[in-house]
Amino acid sequence: MKNVLVVYYTQSGQLGEIAKNVAQPLLNDPDVSVTFCTVDMEKPFPFPWKAKEFFNVFPESFLQIPAKIHRPSEAVMAKKYDLVILAYQVWYLSPSIPVNSFLKSEFAKELLENTPLITLIGCRNMWALAQEKMKVLLKNTGAQLVGNIALVDRHINHVSVITIVEWMFTGKKEKYLGIFPKPGVSEKDIQESSKFGTVILKHLKMNSYETLQQELVANDAVEIRPFLIEMDKKANKMFKIWANAIIKKTNSRPAWLKGFNIYLLVAIWVMSPIVYILHLFTYPLKYAKIKKEKAYYKGV
Numbered sequence: 001m002k003n004v005l006v007v008y009y010t011q012s013g014q015l016g017e018i019a020k021n022v023a024q025p026l027l028n029d030p031d032v033s034v035t036f037c038t039v040d041m042e043k044p045f046p047f048p049w050k051a052k053e054f055f056n057v058f059p060e061s062f063l064q065i066p067a068k069i070h071r072p073s074e075a076v077m078a079k080k081y082d083l084v085i086l087a088y089q090v091w092y093l094s095p096s097i098p099v100n101s102f103l104k105s106e107f108a109k110e111l112l113e114n115t116p117l118i119t120l121i122g123c124r125n126m127w128a129l130a131q132e133k134m135k136v137l138l139k140n141t142g143a144q145l146v147g148n149i150a151l152v153d154r155h156i157n158h159v160s161v162i163t164i165v166e167w168m169f170t171g172k173k174e175k176y177l178g179i180f181p182k183p184g185v186s187e188k189d190i191q192e193s194s195k196f197g198t199v200i201l202k203h204l205k206m207n208s209y210e211t212l213q214q215e216l217v218a219n220d221a222v223e224i225r226p227f228l229i230e231m232d233k234k235a236n237k238m239f240k241i242w243a244n245a246i247i248k249k250t251n252s253r254p255a256w257l258k259g260f261n262i263y264l265l266v267a268i269w270v271m272s273p274i275v276y277i278l279h280l281f282t283y284p285l286k287y288a289k290i291k292k293e294k295a296y297y298k299g300v
Contacts, residue, residue: 002032002204003079005111008087008120009039009098011047012173014184015122018151018193019087022120025197032204037076039098042068048171055257061092062243064133066101077107083204084112084143087120090130092243093236095137103137113142116209118200121150122185124164125157125225126232128297145300146209149196149221151185157228161268195219213300224294227279231272238267 006023010016019036026032046053060067071077088099095103102108119134121127127150138145153160163183166176175182196216203212216222242263246256283290 002082004032004034004204005037005076005079005081005084006034006087007037007039007084007099007102007111009041009089009096009102011045012167012171012184014173014190015087015089018122018185018190019085019120021190021193022087022149022197022200023085024194025201026204029201032201035076035079035081037072039102040070040072041098041101042070045098047168049168051169051261052254054168055261056253057097058092058239058257058260059243059247061097062094062239063247064094064100064104064137065097065247066104067097069098069101069105071105071107072111077110081111081115082207083200084115084117085120085200086117087122088134090121090123090127093126093232093239094130095134100137103141109141112138115143116146117143118147118149118212119145121148121152123150123152124160124184125152126228126235127152128224128229129232129236131297146203147200147212147216147221148300149193149216150223151189151193152223153184154186154189154223155181157272158268196221213298217298222298224297226283226290226294227276229293229297230279231275234275235267238263 004023004026006019008015008019010019016038023034023036026034045057059065086099089096091097094100117138119131119138121131123130131148131150135145153164155163159180160183163176163180166180167173167183173183196219199212199215199219203209203215242256242260246253246260249256
């Protein structure tokens with residue numbers, strides 16, 4: 001019998017649905033026991049979000065400052081796992097506070113040390129540098145990263161901004177104004193994500209993960225958009241400046257957060273299109289570098 005642990009945190013329910021679909025082939029196999037563990041915050045985050053609460057978590061999210069979580073149940077902690085699937089969202093270009101808090105807790109090492117682990121990302125579109133931060137977190141727990149799956153909103157950047165904001169602040173996953181596409185990862189991609197579970201099951205039974213990521217990528221587990229990598233890098237630099245400034249401003253924090261909100265609007269609607277145009281013009285000159293980066297971010 002193989003024991004598999006699936007850890008995740010979800011507010012809207014989307015990431016839980018993705019995790020369960022990926023795990024479905026494992027659940028259907030009589031020789032595999034799957035345990036699901038949701039990260040349980042001592043102080044839960046709201047959904048839908050209010051704008052003030054959403055922006056207030058920015059500094060702690062980006063700087064990866066953990067919050068208090070409840071210890072997983074003894075039923076979860078008592079087992080030794082052959083594989084862990086860690087599903088996470090990206091908050092402000094970093095792993096979400098709940099998942100970051102779990103990985104920095106004293107019991108994460110108990111569960112993950114010397115254990116093969118697959119990351120499963122569900123986010124809007126920019127995840128590459130968050131995954132780099134995730135690698136550091138996993139290294140500190142002693143987990144062995146063997147695979148990565150990233151499911152994203154496939155619509156163009158500015159369309160997905162509009163739809164995701166509406167979803168976050170209303171809690172309604174529907175076509176905004178009747179004309180925009182549904183926000184988040186498409187239902188088609190969520191339903192078809194069970195194909196990744198089939199690949200994972202094969203390697204779990206072989207007890208070998210050397211070619212797992214290669215097979216996952218062959219099944220479209222990771223899509224790399226060079227422009228988004230470029231934006232991710234630039235945004236990380238600016239977010240670092242803002243986060244470090246805001247975290248020190250105890251009394252004037254609300255005013256600084258309003259300033260960050262304005263910066264974010266300008267970055268998305270003014271700076272992003274300019275960066276995209278420059279990206280298109282310089283693409284031929286950076287082709288070799290981009291090809292190398294795409295190969296890197298598709299791997300583990």
